[in-house]
Amino acid sequence: MSVIVFVEHDGGIIKKKNFEAVQYAAVIAQKTGATVTAVILGNIADAEIEKLGEYGAQKVLHVEDKRLDELHPRAYTSAILTAIEKENAKIIVALNDINGRAVAPRIAIKLKAGLLAGALTYPDLDKGFVIKKAVYAGKAFAYVNITSDAKVIMLMPNTFPLVKSEGKATIEKLAVNFGAKDFGIKVKEVSKVTGEVSLSDAALVVSGGRGMKGPENWYLIEDLAMELGAATACSRPVSDADWRPHHEHVGQTGGTIRPDLYIAVGISGAIQHLAGVNGSKTIVVINRDPEAPFFKAANYGVVGDAMEVLPRLTEAVKKFKLHK
Amino acid sequence: MKILVCISQVPDTSTKVVLKDNNTAIESNGVTYIINPYDEWYGLIRAIELKETGVASQIDLVTVGKANTEPVIRKALALGGDKAIRIDVESNDPYLTAVYIADYAKSENYDLILCGKESIDYNNGTVGSMLAELLDMDYIGFATGIQIEGTNAIVNREVEGGEETDTCNFPLVISCQKGVAEARIPNMRGIMAARTRPLNVVTPSAVEPVTSILSYELPPAKAGVKLVDPADMDQLVKLLHSEAKVI
Numbered sequence: 001m002s003v004i005v006f007v008e009h010d011g012g013i014i015k016k017k018n019f020e021a022v023q024y025a026a027v028i029a030q031k032t033g034a035t036v037t038a039v040i041l042g043n044i045a046d047a048e049i050e051k052l053g054e055y056g057a058q059k060v061l062h063v064e065d066k067r068l069d070e071l072h073p074r075a076y077t078s079a080i081l082t083a084i085e086k087e088n089a090k091i092i093v094a095l096n097d098i099n100g101r102a103v104a105p106r107i108a109i110k111l112k113a114g115l116l117a118g119a120l121t122y123p124d125l126d127k128g129f130v131i132k133k134a135v136y137a138g139k140a141f142a143y144v145n146i147t148s149d150a151k152v153i154m155l156m157p158n159t160f161p162l163v164k165s166e167g168k169a170t171i172e173k174l175a176v177n178f179g180a181k182d183f184g185i186k187v188k189e190v191s192k193v194t195g196e197v198s199l200s201d202a203a204l205v206v207s208g209g210r211g212m213k214g215p216e217n218w219y220l221i222e223d224l225a226m227e228l229g230a231a232t233a234c235s236r237p238v239s240d241a242d243w244r245p246h247h248e249h250v251g252q253t254g255g256t257i258r259p260d261l262y263i264a265v266g267i268s269g270a271i272q273h274l275a276g277v278n279g280s281k282t283i284v285v286i287n288r289d290p291e292a293p294f295f296k297a298a299n300y301g302v303v304g305d306a307m308e309v310l311p312r313l314t315e316a317v318k319k320f321k322l323h324k
Numbered sequence: 325m326k327i328l329v330c331i332s333q334v335p336d337t338s339t340k341v342v343l344k345d346n347n348t349a350i351e352s353n354g355v356t357y358i359i360n361p362y363d364e365w366y367g368l369i370r371a372i373e374l375k376e377t378g379v380a381s382q383i384d385l386v387t388v389g390k391a392n393t394e395p396v397i398r399k400a401l402a403l404g405g406d407k408a409i410r411i412d413v414e415s416n417d418p419y420l421t422a423v424y425i426a427d428y429a430k431s432e433n434y435d436l437i438l439c440g441k442e443s444i445d446y447n448n449g450t451v452g453s454m455l456a457e458l459l460d461m462d463y464i465g466f467a468t469g470i471q472i473e474g475t476n477a478i479v480n481r482e483v484e485g486g487e488e489t490d491t492c493n494f495p496l497v498i499s500c501q502k503g504v505a506e507a508r509i510p511n512m513r514g515i516m517a518a519r520t521r522p523l524n525v526v527t528p529s530a531v532e533p534v535t536s537i538l539s540y541e542l543p544p545a546k547a548g549v550k551l552v553d554p555a556d557m558d559q560l561v562k563l564l565h566s567e568a569k570v571i
Contacts, residue, residue, distance in 0.1 A: 010484065071483075098465065101465055104450070105454040108419060108454065113419075115450060115534075115535075134447065135540070139340075139341045141541045143539045144535050145535060147536060185491075191486050201484075246501075253362070261568070261570040272338065275337075299546065299547075300564070300568075302552050302554050302557075313561070316560065320558075
């Protein structure tokens with residue numbers, strides 16, 4: 001028996017969060033006495049695929065079909081189901097991200113499997129198959145028992161630190177009989193911002209609110225983010241006012257993120273905003289108002305004007321990097 | 325074109341979560357319920373716009389919930405929609421929710437099913453994709469724009485680090501987020517009209533549960549903020565490096 005983990009890649013490069021998914025699947029396999037088989041789709045070199053072995057994959061099934069370089073949820077589902085049947089898998093691991101959400105739920109339906117979206121722990125097998133997840137965007141947590149025979153788990157990125165091993169994975173090419181409707185979606189245009197760190201899997205995030213006073217001051221946020229190698233985010237009023245693109249909006253009605261470090265600048269800390277970011281390991285709040293509610297949720301606080309504090313902090317980070 | 329909009333009742337975003345019954349349930353007393361913002365602001369409003377411009381001929385709204393969800397579905401009808409369907413069962417499992425809706429929808433031949441990108445209570449974001457599988461439809465998630473040309477949908481959607489434009493024939497399920505439409509407020513005429521629009525109560529199909537929630541937990545309280553002198557950012561960097569160990 002095997003645990004199947006669906007591994008995405010970005011133009012032939014496997015990102016950190018996908019290694020996290022493989023490692024997560026490996027721990028579950030160990031707990032349940034199974035092996036780990038990763039499934040990877042589209043155009044990617046064997047040298048890159050081999051890296052999955054370092055995080056616990058014993059076998060990788062590679063579906064070499066360049067149509068799969070684009071997201072086709074039905075085709076992805078067909079491919080992963082082929083792997084599931086071949087490996088007789090009952091536990092499927094994917095990520096709780098855009099592609100994971102397009103594919104894992106379809107697999108859950110096919111397998112009549114209970115699905116857990118946003119896993120924060122390994123399954124507790126003493127109590128059944130119990131996994132913790134955030135609800136109400138992190139205002140609370142639920143312990144969910146998957147009671148069906150087959151199980152689909154979507155892991156929250158940036159939850160478990162990676163540990164590299166000496167493991168090696170064997171790569172097998174997998175042939176898939178795609179269905180007539182599998183490529184019904186036509187991709188017309190892709191516009192990707194390159195060079196920026198993507199928010200959903202960023203370890204460090206610098207975020208601005210209304211206290212930044214206007215989009216013309218955002219270079220201060222961007223300068224700090226660039227020095228840190230961080231992604232940028234914003235609060236809802238900022239995205240509503242179109243100071244920033246809406247995919248940067250974090251909070252209960254925007255994205256939920258769980259970086260190692262969240263630096264909130266000029267954000268008061270409304271309950272809706274906190275809900276989206278309170279899974280962050282460390283929170284720094286910079287605000288001129290010492291009464292801002294965000295300070296109560298912060299690990300470190302700086303009471304001061306963002307326009308003065310931000311350049312100082314950027315300089316301090318620069319200095320730190322030079323002497324490291 | 326016939327559209328189905330999925331509507332979920334959720335606690336207002338300002339709700340503070342209180343646990344009860346030995347942490348096995350979330351207190352609902354004193355909680356104000358609203359239409360899930362992603363369902364309302366984006367899915368429902370876009371459907372209404374498509375009807376106003378003559379593209380859609382019929383909009384149905386569906387919700388899964390007991391009688392206590394009726395005020396919220398009436399509020400959705402006040403914004404727009406020809407009729408509402410309430411599937412009379414409580415569900416906090418996306419699999420069951422999707423099966424209930426699909427069992428109702430399969431004989432209705434919807435061209436387009438719109439839902440929010442996720443509900444703000446259980447944050448699964450998986451019902452749309454499950455519906456697509458159950459109804460043998462295509463699915464496009466995280467949409468930021470929807471245009472219709474004939475039997476073809478042109479959908480902008482979020483991808484990691486950017487955006488993509490897809491086209492797809494009906495039938496299709498789309499999960500919606502910001503950008504798809506602009507929020508509206510129901511007017512008096514809509515509120516009056518909503519009273520006379522049909523709200524059909526449907527008995528749920530029989531499905532075996534696949535998950536159960538054993539208990540809930542609140543996040544641990546933060547230990548308290550450590551204030552750093554705004555003139556000394558070297559100190560903050562030092563703390564982030566040697567104490568928090570995040571840089």
